[in-house]
Amino acid sequence: MKDIPHFALVLTVVACFSAGSLAWLNTITRPRIIAQQQQELDAGIMQVLPGSENGVIKAVENDGTVSFYKGYRNADSTSLIGYAFLIAPQGYSSNIRTIVGIDSSCSRVLSIKVLSQKETPGLGTKCEEIRSGETAPWFQEQFRNKPYADLILDKDGGTIESITGATITSRAIMLGVASRMELLRDELDIPNTMIN
């Protein structure tokens, strides 16, 4: 029993030393991690809203959190290209964080980009696969300029080719895009008749 103060002292010293060094390292790496995520998001938005490279992107907030982004062709923000939003639908084994760009009338997808996912290697991860000789992931390219009404997988009679062996992943991304588009339309008060 008389050893207990000694034990406590040793453990406290070790724990303090460990917590101190981690706190110090955190002050260095944290800003980098945050900056990286922001940069990844910005680059993603620019990529899914073609033409916004020379314009501006504005975040639209709803209840204090960013709901979606508006992308403009020019710097004085008069010529609207469309909207971008982040979705993270539940795939097979992970949430597939994806950034989606749609046109200003909310009727057509412009382009999508998967930012991060941890799907099954060799199956679901193919949503980011770039076929040899091509420059962009083939699965995501299928969404380019796709009208809302055509967001249907081949398995359900549509035209979007699903990933072999990873229907859950394919469907999750497709439904994620479609359902968030519908919500955005409500948010912007665009009547549903416009897209049907």
Place this chain on the structure above:
Amino acid sequence: MDFQSLFVISIGAIFVSNFVLSRFLGICPYIGVSKQLDSALGMGMAVIFVMSMASVVTWSIYTFFLAPTQANVLYLIFMKGSGSPPDLTYLRTISFILVIATLVQFVEMVIQKLSPGLYRSLGIYLPLITTNCAVLGVSLLNIDSSYSFIESLVNGFMSGVGFTLALVLMAGLREKLELANVPKAMKGAPIAFIMAGLMSLAFFGFAGLKLG
């Protein structure tokens, strides 16, 4: 309470993404303690118990001490009304593993005191569980999937059940394997891995389950 989502979590944890066969967590005890059916069951029960407890405790630690929310206890006590809550999530790994190690030790002592019979059957497996990555794995998974308290508990329990299922199936096969003529170099662990591969292949069948 939404029973449907709990059901989906359960089936997912036991079959679709089985801890051993699809997530690769807890491989060491899976190969090490699967030689006999009895010890496999004992280990399985100990893991189910510790995984459920660990899920609950680590979830609470994360939500009330580490996450940058208004409910953070440290924020409420020390920094009330001054600035935003601190983000201590980088201490996740270190705090979880210490809590799990302490918890296992504590459980061991309690069982020893309360039920010597249970201690005799589970006791020897408990120290092995601290370094069983399935326990830390399920704690991290609960946080990653942003599960609620109840969902974390169910996920922890059911993942333990999934682990036990894989372990018991393997032990049953290995008892039969004693009688088979296996090439000398493949005896023991190698043939166990080959069988695990085939089982994992079979569990792929569950991927087709349409849930939710």
Place this chain on the structure above:
Amino acid sequence: MTLTKEFLKGLYKENPVFRLMLGLCPVLATSTSVNNAIGMGSATLFVLLSSNIVVSLIRKAVPGKIRIPVFIIVIATFVTIVEMVMAGFFPALSKSLGNFISLIVVNCIILGRAEAFASKNSVFRSILDGLGMGLGFALAMIIIATFREILGNGTWLGIPVLGESFNPITIFILSPGAFLTIGYLIGFFNWFESRRLAGK
């Protein structure tokens, strides 16, 4: 034991993966590509080497009864350092390894070496032991990943090696492939070892 042997034992004779069969979870889970294997291998090597050094340095100041919790804190600290540095400087790798970086903390080799070797030996010997064991682990991961990536994806480190006509056997980068590959490799090393001993 001579210093050279102290270093070399981890590479083959006491290889953590093929001979001792320790720390297999990350080996199976992150050997889907050679790139991931190198990342995971170096992260483990770093943690193993650093914890061996620190444990050996403080071995006389730590009372025997609380050595395990102290070792766990030391190891967890280094794992968190790896986590933060990887997320800050190698975001792509950090994403693909995911939680398995945190799980290095429960990798049996690291606590095993701290307990069985570093807590009883000088700093210099502990460095050699950590380097040898860490490299042995990393090499084993790369060997397994080589088989899995070539057979399962037709590439090695992302470079196509089997030509267009090869149809990848996807099962090898899925979970069954991990079990099959490691099973046959351990079997091979058992056979090789018994041949070697018989030849002596």
